[in-house]
Amino acid sequence: MVLRRPALRAAPGPLSDVLLFFGQLFLLTTETLWYIVRGRVSVKATIRQMAEVGVGSLVVALITVGFSGAVAALYLAAQLVLYGQGSYAGLLVGQSLALEIAPVITAIVVAARSGSAMAAELGSMTVTEQVDALKTMATSPVEYLVVPRVVGTVIMMPIVTVLANLAGLYGASLTSEMGGVSHALFWSSFQRMDIASQMDGLAKAIPFGFLIAIIGCRQGLATTGGAQGVGRATTSAVVFGSIAIYVVDFFISLILQDGAKLQ
DSSP states (O other), X not given: OOXXXXXXXXXXXXXXXXXXXXXXXXXXXXXXXXHHHTTOOOHHHHHHHHHHHXXXXXXXXXXXXXXXXXXXXXXXXXXXXXXXXXGGHHXXXXXXXXXXXXXXXXXXXXXXXXXXXXXXXXXXXXXTTHHHHHHHTTOOXXXXXXXXXXXXXXXXXXXXXXXXXXXXXXXXXXXXXXXXOOHHHHHHXXXXXXXXXXXXXXXHHHHXXXXXXXXXXXXXHTOOSHHHHHHHHHHHHHHHHHHHHHHHXXXXXXXXXXXXXXX
């Protein structure tokens, strides 16, 4: 499953690192999906990871998205009232939260909290040769360690995103009045939002969850260099995960926008 660096000696240093990263990520992804498709998923381990990702990240996501929605409404409501369009505040803030703010910020929070934890846990197991011990016992590290984390994160990401979206809406309704839009007008405007926008935002949460888990696990399994290596793996899991979230977010948004034009 793991590519070895000597196979890439002919390539320059930075290029070798890039090829190694994407090669390992591709192999880990295909092997993980192979186990999932075959139903080789530990329910007990998956539930444990669901609790770790969901409960562990929920409070931070609620606070972060809640205040993000409050700030967005504070500025947007004031500008809309200035141009006599205050009745659109709830609709515009609701769409911003559902399509972009809630799924993306929630994913960043989960990557920072749970993605880094996955990299640290698997990195510690790798440098202490626990992963090698699993192989010795004819147990696949991917099936035992990676699959539950990936499945648990994918399941919990939409749930955490929905709750964070609600927190953002509540925060927005509180601050919209400071911008000149009453609570009643805000929620009346929000009710004009169609369910498709809500579902489009949830559609982003699933690939985000997969990316967070698979990158965190890859960084952990590729860890070398003892405690310093674990620290590097933890940091890189957050950095690479965040970058992947924004890149994938752009392409998903592009696809969703093109789909909306065709309807």
